[in-house]
Amino acid sequence: MNKEFREENNPQAVNKVGEENQNGPSPGEKSTERRLVENAQNGDKKAFGQLIRLHQKKLFRYIYGLTGSFDQTEDIVQETFIKAWKALDRFNPEYAFYPWLAVIARNSAYNQISREEKKESLDRVQEKGFDPVSQELGPLEKLLDSEGKKRFYKALKALPVKFRSVFVLRHFENKSYEEISSFLNVPPGTVDSRLYRARQMLMEALKDLL
Amino acid sequence: MDHGYFKDRISAYYDNNLKPEEQVVIEEHLKECEKCRKLLAEFEKLDRLVEEHSQLGGEKYWEESAKKIEKSLGFEEKTAITEVASSRWFGLTWKLAAVAASVVLLTIVGLHRDEIWKEEKPEKRLKSVPSVVTPTDSVAEIITDELKHARPAEVDEDLADREVQKIEKPKPVGRSGEVVSEEAKIPGIGTSAVTPKKGEPADVGKAPSPAVVERSRDDVAARAKKDLPEPDVVEPIVSDNRLQEAVEKAEEQADLYKSITPEKETEPESLAELREQKDSLTRLMVAEGRWKDKSDLAQSFDGKESKKKVKRTPADIENDLLQTCYKIALLTEDKEEYKSVREIIEKVARDEASPNRELAQSYLRQLSEQN
Numbered sequence: 001m002n003k004e005f006r007e008e009n010n011p012q013a014v015n016k017v018g019e020e021n022q023n024g025p026s027p028g029e030k031s032t033e034r035r036l037v038e039n040a041q042n043g044d045k046k047a048f049g050q051l052i053r054l055h056q057k058k059l060f061r062y063i064y065g066l067t068g069s070f071d072q073t074e075d076i077v078q079e080t081f082i083k084a085w086k087a088l089d090r091f092n093p094e095y096a097f098y099p100w101l102a103v104i105a106r107n108s109a110y111n112q113i114s115r116e117e118k119k120e121s122l123d124r125v126q127e128k129g130f131d132p133v134s135q136e137l138g139p140l141e142k143l144l145d146s147e148g149k150k151r152f153y154k155a156l157k158a159l160p161v162k163f164r165s166v167f168v169l170r171h172f173e174n175k176s177y178e179e180i181s182s183f184l185n186v187p188p189g190t191v192d193s194r195l196y197r198a199r200q201m202l203m204e205a206l207k208d209l210l
Numbered sequence: 211m212d213h214g215y216f217k218d219r220i221s222a223y224y225d226n227n228l229k230p231e232e233q234v235v236i237e238e239h240l241k242e243c244e245k246c247r248k249l250l251a252e253f254e255k256l257d258r259l260v261e262e263h264s265q266l267g268g269e270k271y272w273e274e275s276a277k278k279i280e281k282s283l284g285f286e287e288k289t290a291i292t293e294v295a296s297s298r299w300f301g302l303t304w305k306l307a308a309v310a311a312s313v314v315l316l317t318i319v320g321l322h323r324d325e326i327w328k329e330e331k332p333e334k335r336l337k338s339v340p341s342v343v344t345p346t347d348s349v350a351e352i353i354t355d356e357l358k359h360a361r362p363a364e365v366d367e368d369l370a371d372r373e374v375q376k377i378e379k380p381k382p383v384g385r386s387g388e389v390v391s392e393e394a395k396i397p398g399i400g401t402s403a404v405t406p407k408k409g410e411p412a413d414v415g416k417a418p419s420p421a422v423v424e425r426s427r428d429d430v431a432a433r434a435k436k437d438l439p440e441p442d443v444v445e446p447i448v449s450d451n452r453l454q455e456a457v458e459k460a461e462e463q464a465d466l467y468k469s470i471t472p473e474k475e476t477e478p479e480s481l482a483e484l485r486e487q488k489d490s491l492t493r494l495m496v497a498e499g500r501w502k503d504k505s506d507l508a509q510s511f512d513g514k515e516s517k518k519k520v521k522r523t524p525a526d527i528e529n530d531l532l533q534t535c536y537k538i539a540l541l542t543e544d545k546e547e548y549k550s551v552r553e554i555i556e557k558v559a560r561d562e563a564s565p566n567r568e569l570a571q572s573y574l575r576q577l578s579e580q581n
Contacts, residue, residue, distance in 0.1 A: 045285045052276045057266050060275075074275070075576060081279045115579065143268035152263035170225070171260045177227045196221035203252055209263075210255040 037093040040085075048088070052081050055098050058172075059105055065168030066109050068157045070139045076112065080105040102173065106183070148209055155205035163198035166191055216246055224253045284533060484538045488551070491531040495524065525565045532558055532566055536573045540580070552577060 033054065039047035056077060064073040083104050084091075091100055137144070137153055144150045156164060165184060169175040177195075181188045203210060216239050222228050223236045240246055266272075535551035542548050555577070559570035 045280070045283075048283075049276060049280050049285065052279050053272070056275060056279070057272055061264060061266055075579070077275075078279050078282060079576070082282055085283055112579065143266045143271055145267040146263070148259075149263045149265070149267075152259065156264075171257070172264065177222070177225065192222045192227070193218060195225075196218055199221060199253060199256055203256055206256075206259060209259055210252060 033097055034093050037088075037091065037097055041088050041091070041093065048085060051097060055101055056081070058098065059101055062102060062168065062172050063105050063109055064140065065156065065172055066106070066161075066165055067112070068161070068164070070137075072109075072112055076105055076108045079108050083108075151206060151209060155202055158205070159198055159201055163194050163201065166194040167198035167202070170195055213243070213245075216243065217249060220246055220249050221253065224250060281533070282536075284537065481538060481541050484534055484541070485547075488531060488534045488538060491527055491534060492554075494527045495531060528558060528564065529566050529569065532570055532573065536577070539573075539577055 033051070036047045036051050036054075040051060059080065060073055060077050063076050064070065067073055067076070080101055084101055087104075091097070137150065137157070140153060141150060144153060156167070159167065166180055169180045169183060175183070177188050177191045180186075180191045180195075184191070186194075216236065219228065219232065219236055220240075223233065228236065240250065532555060535554045538551045539548055539555070542551070552574075555570050555573050558564050558566050559574050561567055564570070
């Protein structure tokens with residue numbers, strides 16, 4: 001089992017709507033989101049479609065950061081929304097919607113990694129993620145409209161997964177050290193050192209952009 | 211203290227993740243160490259770079275992606291089926307009207323059987339026609355249209371006369387002498403004991419000759435003697451069974467499309483609904499000739515093949531079928547059923563000519579991952 005992605009499956013352990021969350025929508029958006037969630041819970045497909053459009057990009061960025069694979073990310077994001085739709089009745093609309101999606105997506109990513117592990121050794125997966133170590137971005141390149149973005153994602157993809165996962169959780173998801181430690185089941189000190197290492201590697205790769 | 215220690219802690223300091231006493235130590239060090247201040251500044255720059263360069267573009271892709279997800283959820287599928295179904299129901303209007311008309315006519319015949327068999331029981335004629343039997347234009351037109359294909363009836367002219375007076379048709383066609391009016395040609399109203407003989411020319415609108423009328427009387431008497439069935443049976447009303455065929459066709463189509471047309475805008479939730487939908491779509495695929503090899507579909511094909519041509523393209527139907535099979539595969543716990551629907555998806559995935567091939571392959575990939 002890949003401990004890098006082991007985490008507590010606690011979808012409700014997320015910010016309530018209205019609580020401060022740097023990553024979340026603004027207060028107005030929050031109330032809009034809550035209405036969309038409640039409408040979707042009442043069977044409003046259009047409302048759920050809006051929720052998909054509201055969150056899919058951020059979710060994709062997060063999962064791509066974890067997996068480094070465009071195809072896997074596409075599948076996981078799609079699967080996440082399907083699972084969310086099926087389980088929507090169990091979601092408490094008082095809470096922010098994105099963190100719930102993110103937990104579902106992380107679990108899916110974890111499941112995929114577990115399956116990958118059956119084929120490959122743990123160390124190998126940890127080192128290279130799903131894709132062979134490569135800076136080729138593949139289809140993702142079409143979604144990056146500047147050279148700087150391409151450089152950034154190539155550098156991110158080149159990071160070993162144990163560093164990349166910590167970096168993504170911190171920078172994309174604004175998770176605290178304690179949360180990252182809990183999600184990845186590693187000591188807080190390890191989060192500290194891996195984050196420092198990830199930052200150093202990226203700064204080295206992107207120093208001309210800094 | 212070792213400079214390496216500070217470098218490690220600068221990262222945590224930047225994230226405000228140090229204990230207060232550690233934070234004080236780092237702040238003191240930063241005042242003295244140019245390298246660590248530079249490192250801290252670079253962390254800030256990296257943060258901004260991540261914020262700026264990690265945002266994904268390609269709005270068209272995201273819209274397509276959202277639609278793809280919605281399609282997987284059956285959102286678009288539902289809309290499409292509803293639209294098609296609506297148009298089909300619209301197209302079936304005349305057939306449904308024919309069903310309604312037949313019911314009305316049967317009622318009339320039932321109520322008027324004594325009149326129809328008047329030579330046996332003339333005294334039992336009904337004195338009035340229930341308001342429900344007043345034909346509307348459309349119903350009368352439909353019936354008249356049906357009768358255009360029917361053969362000229364041998365008419366009990368007296369009965370026809372009486373019935374014409376009772377039926378309030380907006381545009382009555384006049385009659386003269388022994389000529390039977392248009393209204394009288396409405397089955398069950400003016401044309402009693404109609405059993406036209408094949409081979410005789412259609413001659414709607416013309417009056418039967420006195421000889422024919424006479425023969426009609428004889429026939430009625432003969433039938434009465436033979437204890438023929440009560441005239442509230444369809445058979446004696448429309449001799450060539452066209453109305454019956456229309457009714458059967460309408461019912462057949464109604465059954466078929468009812469199974470793939472939700473009564474309300476909700477997702478089919480049960481496996482039973484999905485199975486029914488799958489079977490209907492499979493029948494449509496076979497009916498369209500898109501899938502000629504019925505043996506491949508033996509498990510889902512029940513032999514009730516629809517001969518009706520549909521307006522939706524085979525690719526659309528195949529797409530719906532794919533999605534339905536995928537949902538069943540996700541929901542079912544029956545291994546045989548899973549195998550059955552998976553075979554259908556595999557069939558499409560192998561079909562190089564199919565526009566749904568990629569979708570099928572995607573479903574297969576997802577099913578493999580689910581397993």
